[in-house]
Amino acid sequence: MSGRHASRMESQAAPPPARVLLLEPFYGGSHKQLLDLLSAHLDSCVAFTAPAKKWHWRARTSALYFSQKVPPNPGYRVLFCSSVLNLCELAALRPDLARLKKVLYFHENQLVYPVRKEQDRDFQYGYNQILSCLVADAVVFNSAFNMDSFLSSLSPFLNKIPDLRPPQDLLALIRPKCQVLHFPLHLADVDRLLPTNKLPAAAHGDDVITPPTRPDSPETALHIVWPHRWEHDKDPQLFLSTMLKLKDEGLDFRLSVLGETFTDVPEEFSRCRPLLEPHVLHWGGLACRERYLEVLRQADLVLSTARHEFFGVAMLEAVHCGCYPLCPKALVYPEIFPAEYLYATPQQLLKRLRNFCTQPRHVRAHTLKVDTSRFSWDVLKGAYQSLLSP
Structure with a gap:
């Protein structure tokens, strides 16, 4: 035990x-x-x-x-x-x-x-x-x-x-x-780290829960977060090669590469780290959950390049923290995210990131259309209680 x-x-x-x-x-x-x-x-x-x-x-x-x-x-x-x-x-x-x-x-x-x-x-x-x-x-x-x-x-x-x-x-x-x-998200620990203007509406006493809206802000560099396990099924090769293309085009962005690591870390991470160093804010998993959520709160955009995803806890937690999601048009993602957050090809992904790096205010002013509340423990608790009844 x-x-x-x-x-x-x-x-x-x-x-x-x-x-x-x-x-x-x-x-x-x-x-x-x-x-x-x-x-x-x-x-x-x-x-x-x-x-x-x-x-x-x-x-x-x-x-x-x-x-x-x-x-x-x-x-x-x-x-x-x-x-x-x-x-x-x-x-x-x-x-x-x-x-x-x-x-x-x-x-x-x-x-x-x-x-x-x-x-x-x-x-x-x-x-x-x-x-x-x-x-x-x-x-x-x-x-x-x-x-x-x-x-x-x-x-x-x-x-x-x-x-x-x-x-x-x-x-x-x-x-x-x-x-x-659905997997139940414990969103309470996320909410308490959000500033008032990014809290879901229910936190202010409204009846309807809506995802937080990222307020417009000065034209600082776009902050991209990749919060996935450092394993091949999350396709780090596509992620890192795309970041290098943005760098080679002279675009300004900031990068937080988070997520768990295990025994066999794909070699792309060690190879690309020095090349992306000027853009890196965080590189590696954060042991403290509050610090992890704080980084999500500071980020503008959360990216998935996964070749395997059956739910995607990290993506939904990031969205609840106000991050704009970009996900493959495959796997579980169309079940959870509206079409405007999905890309079909690496070329589409690069084009969208290029535009967002050029005009990050479009990301920050966007009102997210993902209802994270339907995946919350508060909403799903009754279903789990019923499931675990004799």
Whole structure:
């Protein structure tokens, strides 16, 4: 059990009986954010976690680990886990947990997760997620794109099996269990760092929540923020090559390159850092969340170059801080962002950034048309309470 969760429970004289068991094999990033929200705001939850390291080994072995780590508890009624966990293995190893209402949450799906070469795709990870769906009672996706891409890829994925393919239509078994429940953003900690003129309308007592409007400001250089994991699926090559083109054209801009780093950092970052040095304000993840949100608040534009995105927490947090979003016209983005914030090609991206660098006041005076409130914990809390009811 993670020390934070354990210490909180031990400090209570008479904790309520635990009814919801939360399991997270990859306790970091959005996985951690979701588990922390559920633990903090829903009653009768107990959480068991493993550090966000060695993702592939977590997917392979965490079922065995949790089967031995979680003590029996007759009070449990619901089990909630992310799709990193092989729920099928856990249910076989722990029949007492198999009897619970089992909720499987997909932050991503391995059937369409991008790989550099299709032959490099490890069939087992997607196969494990399919097996987990078969034993789950509810299968929940953070976006319609995530759910639709998983369900539409299921049959082609299983057709890769050379023989002894499942004779039954697994799609017919899994689809009825599926639903979309957006990832809940905890926006309160963002709001308290915003100046009054950038707060959502609801903070001033209005009935309708609208995204903040960035006030017009002096013609200082455009501040671009890229707040994504430093991994190949976020396409840092496109991002950095575009920044170098802006630099080579003599355009003025400021750059904050944030996001988590892991063991294998793409070489583009170290190669391009010296070339972009005159434009860099921040380079690397910020450990302090308040400092991270402060940088988002100061930025003008948030950029995604992702080749994989099933929801996009960082983009929505930046928009809530008043950043103008630019996203690919693909993946989950058309589900969340109006067409004016989407680009179809690298050439379109470069053209739009070129115009914004030339006239940053157009970005700062723009009224954002993205309703972040519909993804807030306050709005989604009831749906999660219902999901985690026995």
